[in-house]
Amino acid sequence: MAEPRPSSRTVADSAGEPATGAVLAAPAVPGPGAVGVLRPLGVGQVRLDPDGLLGQWYRRNATATLPHCVDRLETSGNLGNLRAAAGEAEQEFRGMWFADSDVYKTLEAASWRLAASAPGDEAGLRAFVAGTTALLARAQRPDGYLNSYFTLVEPGERWRKPHWSHELYCAGHLIQAAVAAGRAGVGDGLLEQARRFADLLVARFGPDGVDEVCGHPEIETALVELYRLTGHGPYLELAARFIDLRGRGLLTRGPFGPGYFQDHVPPRDAREVAGHAVRQQYLLAGMIDVAVETGDRELLAAAGRLWEDAVHTRTYVTGAHGSRHRDEAYGSPYELPPDRAYAETCAAIAGFQCSWRLLLATGEARYADEMERVLYNAVAVAVSCDGTRFFYSNPLQVRTGHVGGGEEASTRRLPWYSCACCPPNLARLFAALPGHLATADDEGLRIHLYGSATVDAAVRGVPVRLRMRTEYPWQGRVELTVTGPAGSAPWTLALRIPAWCPAYTVLVDGVPVRAEAPDGYVRLRRVWAHGTTVVLDLHLPVRQVSAHPRVDAVRGCVALTRGPLVYCLEQADLPPDAVLEDVRLDPEAPVVLALANGPGPSAPPVTLIASGFTVTTAGTSLYRTAARAGGTTTPVTLRAVPYFLWGHRAKGAMRVWIPARPAPHENSG
C-alpha cells in the first residue's frame, strides 16, 4: 500500500476550484494527490433551474423531503434518543439500534443544502444543524464515543458485537455529516466531534489495536472523506486497514454467513458482488476511495471488477440492485425477478455513489451512464411526487392480487419506516445532486448529466459560466451557452453521449460540427467566447429493450425505455375489463409519444402509446400441454408512464417488463 499523501484543508489550485477558493462543498472530493481523471464541482457551483426535472427534484428535496426528515427525527424518537444519551431526557430508546445514523444522514443532507444556499436563507435548517450539533456534543462520551443505543441500552456491550452493532456504521455517517458540514462551512463543532470519535477509532482499531471490522460497511468511505478534509493520514490508514481486514472471517457470528457481510473473501480478490446489497455497495465506495487516495491500482481494479459483475449480471434495468428479500441480498448471476425484486432504495443510492467515484477516478462514460440510469429510475421512483413518502423496496412488477403490504413488499410509498435508512439517504443524495452534473478535468469541463442549470467553474484558473437549457429527459435538445468571458486559452467542453443514444447532432453557434464520441464524450475544443452557444440534440427514440437470455424471469418480454427513462404499464391506464397480467405488447407496431403539461403523476410530460392485445385464457389450469396453441386476443391501446411516477393513482398492478406477442427474438447483441 502506498503511503498516504498529505492533504490540506483547501483544495489546491485546480480546474474545478470554486470561484471563492473555499473548500469544495461536495461529497467524495478526491484529494490533490489522488488517482483520478476528473475533479468534481461543489454543490453551489451548479444551480439547477427550478423548472427542469432535476431542478424540481432538487427543490422538492429542499422544501419537502428535508423538512419532513427533520420532523420525523423528532417524532420517531431519534433526537430523543440522543437527548436521553445526553442525560437530558428520560426517553426509553426508540427505533432501530442504529437510529442515530438517520440523524447523521439528515445533517449531511442539510449541510449540502446550506452549502448551496445564501447566508440568510434556510434559517430553520441552520437552526436544526446548530441545535443537533450541540446535542451531539452533549451526548458524546468523554472519550469521544457517540452512540445513543449503546449508551442507553447496552452500555456493557460497546464494541462487543461488531457483526451486529452498526457502531462503526453510525460513526461513519457521523463523520460524513461532519465532513459535509465542514465543507459547507456550517455546523460549528461537528467536525471536531467527529474527529474525536475518529481518533478513538484509530486508537482502538488502528495498527496497534484490535483486528475487527464492522458488519455494515460505511466507516471506510467516511474515514477517507475525513482524511481528505483534514489531511490526517491515520484516518486513511484506518480505512485501508478495514478494507484489508475484511474477508478474513472476522464476522462469523449470527445467523448470516460471512458472504452476507462481504467477509467471505478479501475485497481485492472478490470476483462477484455478494450478500447484503447495501453493504456491498458501501464497501465498494470505501474500496474506491482508499484506492484512489493511496494509489492502490490493484484495489481500484478489484472495485471496477465488482462494478462490472454487478452491472452485467445482477442489476435491474432500472439500475436497482438486490434481487432477494431474504437477507436483502444479491442473488445468483442473472437472478433478476421483477416481482420479488428487493431493489432497496439505499442500494440504488449507494450504486449511484460508487459509479460517481469510478467516474471521477477513470473518466469513463459508462459510469456516468449508470449514474443516470439509477438516478432516473431506481432512485427517483422511491420518492413520492410531494417528496414526503418513500419506497424502501422498488419492484419492477406488482401483480393483480399482490400479497404484501405495510413495510414488506409495499405498493405504496410510506411516510417513514421502522428502519428509516432510505428517506434521509434520499435527502442527502438529492441535496448533493447539483455537484454531479459536471466535472472539471485537465482539458476543461465535462457535462455528465443534462438539466437546466447555471454552471460556474474555473477552467485553468479562469472562471467560466455556462448556461444549460434543456427539457431533458423529456426532450433531447440541450443548449449550452457560455455567458461571460471564458479566458483566452482554448479548453474542451466535453458532452456525454449516453450509450443508449443512437444518433445526435451538435451545432456550435448554429453551425453543425463533426462530433464523434468514441469514448462516450463529444469533445469541443476551442477558445470560448461570451455568447457562444452549443446545441446538442440527442435522439430519444423509444427503445424496446430485452434482457440477456440468461435472465429467465423476463424471457419473452420487452421493456419500453426512452432516453434514460424506463417506462411501465399500470392497471390504472387499462380499460376496466382488461387485466394487466393478460396484456401483450405488439412489438411490431409503432410506439408514439403523447405529450402533456406535466410533470405530475397523472400527466407526465411524455407518455408512450403502444399497441397490444389482451389475451383471454380459457380455463383455470395452471399447467397444460404446450401444443394446445391459440387463445383469444383483443386489441388494446397501451399507455406507458415513466416508472419513477408509478403508484400515485389507484392501487393496482404495475409492470416494467411486458410480454411481447409475437415473442421477441433472442439476440446476441
Next chain:
Amino acid sequence: MAEPRPSSRTVADSAGEPATGAVLAAPAVPGPGAVGVLRPLGVGQVRLDPDGLLGQWYRRNATATLPHCVDRLETSGNLGNLRAAAGEAEQEFRGMWFADSDVYKTLEAASWRLAASAPGDEAGLRAFVAGTTALLARAQRPDGYLNSYFTLVEPGERWRKPHWSHELYCAGHLIQAAVAAGRAGVGDGLLEQARRFADLLVARFGPDGVDEVCGHPEIETALVELYRLTGHGPYLELAARFIDLRGRGLLTRGPFGPGYFQDHVPPRDAREVAGHAVRQQYLLAGMIDVAVETGDRELLAAAGRLWEDAVHTRTYVTGAHGSRHRDEAYGSPYELPPDRAYAETCAAIAGFQCSWRLLLATGEARYADEMERVLYNAVAVAVSCDGTRFFYSNPLQVRTGHVGGGEEASTRRLPWYSCACCPPNLARLFAALPGHLATADDEGLRIHLYGSATVDAAVRGVPVRLRMRTEYPWQGRVELTVTGPAGSAPWTLALRIPAWCPAYTVLVDGVPVRAEAPDGYVRLRRVWAHGTTVVLDLHLPVRQVSAHPRVDAVRGCVALTRGPLVYCLEQADLPPDAVLEDVRLDPEAPVVLALANGPGPSAPPVTLIASGFTVTTAGTSLYRTAARAGGTTTPVTLRAVPYFLWGHRAKGAMRVWIPARPAPHENSG
C-alpha cells in the same frame, strides 16, 4: 355446527374393514358418521412389492430413513431434552424450541411401520417406541403438560406465547403419534399420555377456557384424529373451536402479520391460501377433518375452495407449495419463480395429506391426481437415493454460479437440519404410504395410485385379495388379478385414469372392454372370480407442458413430463462446453425414451432424449435493444432425468423449465 357424533374404538362394519376386525391402522381415518365417499385401508392391507418404485421408497424408508431419524433424535439432543425435562439428565436444551415434534413424528412413523410388520420383526423400532413412550411418561408434568422446552427453558412462559411457542403444535404431533400407536397397537401408554395432555387442552382452551389458537396449526387435525380413535366428543369440539377462533386477530404479536398465521380472515371465509405454506396446509387438513366429522358442509366447501386456489394459482408443476423464502410463504397469484421456489418439503407432505382427506371426503379423482403429482415430484425429490439425506427447500432451478448453501437454498441434500421438521415428516408419510394406494367405497374398491402390491380388503364383508403388478410410473401397464374367492355378489373395481393420460385401454381376461372414465375412474362392475385379470394400459407420452400465461417466471419455457413424473435437465448431462442456462429445447423435434436398468441416480429406468441448441450470446450487456435478433446456435442432444433424482451427481445447475426455441405458442387450453 352439527353435534359431534359418537364413535367407537373399532371401526364399524364397513367395506374397508381389515380382515382382522382391529382398529384401522392408517392416518386420517374418518369416523363412522363422517361425511365421505371413500374409506381408507390400513397400512398393513396393502403390501408393496419391494421391486416397484413405491415399494423401493417404502422399504428405503423403513430400512434407512426411519433408523436415521431415530439415530438423529439421539445425536441432535431431542431425546436428551426430554431426559432433562424428566429430571434424568443435565443437558442444556438443544435445537429448536419445538424439537419435541421431531420425536413425535418419528414415533408416528415407527408406529405405521410396525402396524405393517409381523409381530416378531423390527425389534429395534419396537424398543425405540417403548423406550420413548416411557421417557415421555417421565417427562410429562403431573397435570398432563408435556413440552421439554417450556419445562426446561421458559417454565414461566407456558401458554403465554401462542403466536410463537408451538406448544399446541407439539401437542398435536404427540397426539398424532399416539393415535398411530393406538391404531397400530404399539406404544403402550402413549395414547393415555396424549389423552391426559388433550384433556388439559380441553380444560384450558375449551368452551369454558381461554380464546386462543396456536401460531402453527396442527392441533386441529390431531384432535379430530384423537376423537376418531377414542370417540370422545370434546376433542372434536375443541378442534372445531380452534378453527372457529382463527381469523379473529388473536395472533397479532411478533414481526409477522396475521396473514402469516392464517389469522387474517376466518378460515370458512377465506378465498385464497396465504402466509406460511405449511401452516396453511396443516390448517386446511384440520378444516377438512372437522368438517367431515361434524357434517359441516360449509367448512368443507371452504377447504375445497382453498385447495382450488392453491392448485390453480400457487402450486409448482412438481406439486410443491410456497413461493417465497421470506416467511416461507405463499406469494401473489401466479408468483411461481422456479429458482427462488421455497417449496418446503413439509408443505408438499401437507399438500399430499390435504388432497388425501379431500379424496376421502368427495371421491373426486382430481385430489388423487394431485396426491400423485406431489408424491412423485415434490416429496420424492426431498429424499436422497440412500434415504439418509434430505432437501428442506425444493427449487425447480439452480443456476450456474448458484448463490446459497448450507441450509439456505442448498443444492445438496443434507443429513439433518437445525430445524429438522422435514426428515421425520418424510418418514411418517412413507411409512403410511401403502394405505394411500386404494380405498373402499359402497360399490367396491378403488385404486388411486399404481404400484406392485398385494391389496387385502373386505368388500361388503367379503375378504378380497388383489394382486397388482406394474412397472409404473416407468411403464403404463398395470395388471390386476383377483386372487382367491371374491364373493358371489357383484362389486366395482374402479381404476383411476390420471388427468394427464390421453388414452388407455382396459382388458378383462384378455378381452377389451369399453371403459369410460368421465369422472376420472374406470369402473368395472361384475361378480369377480379367482384369477380374473384386468390389464389397464395407460399411455405415457412425453408431454411438453407449459404454464398458464400469467406465470411470468417460466414464460416461453416448457417442462418435460411423462406420466406423473416431471423431468429436468442437469449440467452433468451436458457436453463440457455447454452451459445449462444457454440451452434451448427444440419443441418441434421428437423426444425419445432411453431405458436403463435403474433405478439409481445415474441410470433411471427411463430418461428422455430431446433435441435442442445452445445459444451463444455475444457481449456481456444485460440489456439490449430487442430488435437486434440473432445469436449463434449449436445443436445439442438433451438428456432429461426425473426431477426426483436430481442432485446426486456432480454439483451443478439444474432446471425443470426449459426455454423453447422457437417459443411455444401461448395457449388458452
